[in-house]
Amino acid sequence: DIVMTQSPDSLSVSLGERATINCKSSQSVLYNSNNKNSLAWYQQKPGQPPKVLIYWASTRESGVPDRFSGSGSGTDFTLTISSLQAEDVAVYYCQQYYSDPWTFGQGTKVEI
Amino acid sequence: QVQLQESGPGLVKPSETLSLTCTVSGGSISSYYWSWVRQPPGKGLEWIGYISDSGSIKYNPSLKSRVTISVDMSKNQFSLKLSAMTAADTAVYYCARRGYLDLWGRGTLVTVSS
Numbered sequence: 001d002i003v004m005t006q007s008p009d010s011l012s013v014s015l016g017e018r019a020t021i022n023c024k025s026s027q028s029v030l031y032n033s034n035n036k037n038s039l040a041w042y043q044q045k046p047g048q049p050p051k052v053l054i055y056w057a058s059t060r061e062s063g064v065p066d067r068f069s070g071s072g073s074g075t076d077f078t079l080t081i082s083s084l085q086a087e088d089v090a091v092y093y094c095q096q097y098y099s100d101p102w103t104f105g106q107g108t109k110v111e112i
Numbered sequence: 113q114v115q116l117q118e119s120g121p122g123l124v125k126p127s128e129t130l131s132l133t134c135t136v137s138g139g140s141i142s143s144y145y146w147s148w149v150r151q152p153p154g155k156g157l158e159w160i161g162y163i164s165d166s167g168s169i170k171y172n173p174s175l176k177s178r179v180t181i182s183v184d185m186s187k188n189q190f191s192l193k194l195s196a197m198t199a200a201d202t203a204v205y206y207c208a209r210r211g212y213l214d215l216w217g218r219g220t221l222v223t224v225s226s
């Protein structure tokens with residue numbers, strides 16, 4: 001199984017400041033055939049299902065504010081919230097869909 | 113737009129089999145991958161398995177001996193069966209679409225208790 005490890009486990013950021021979450025996979029999730037990384041980022045608020053923010057490591061889902069961005073390749077990935085808003089308080093997860101079993105990171109709790 | 117809705121019992125006795133159904137509305141189930149994901153209270157996400165549009169089925173090895181996922185194209189539904197339930201299987205169960213899970217149901221809490 002590919003193990004996904006996020007850091008930090010929790011993060012406290014002031015309103016308007018940048019938040020950075022890291023995700024490391026135990027093996028590469030890069031498809032050489034199309035040069036795409038099978039890595040997604042989700043936001044989950046209490047009592048709600050997760051919501052996809054980023055897929056293919058850096059493609060923003062339609063409707064997601066552009067303050068959210070994803071970067072990285074191979075085994076190291078980053079989710080950046082450029083200017084934290086109050087509504088961004090949530091738990092964030094990375095997930096690889098490169099090979100089954102698809103696996104998630106343990107989650108990063110973002111607070112103000 | 114396409115929506116997913118889980119249905120099934122909220123309470124299951126230990127050793128029994130859980131049966132959940134995910135109904136896909138507003139679109140066809142004949143495309144995409146369709147997954148089950150669960151989340152124990154206060155914990156992280158665990159992928160259970162998927163069924164693909166080509167009929168391929170994959171399960172998480174941690175649950176493989178107890179899980180069955182199937183599809184009913186005529187009803188636009190796919191289903192999960194999880195046998196030999198224990199308290200450790202208490203979780204919110206979600207159905208979701210695609211590899212990057214772009215569409216989720218609201219989830220259903222399943223509690224295992226006698």
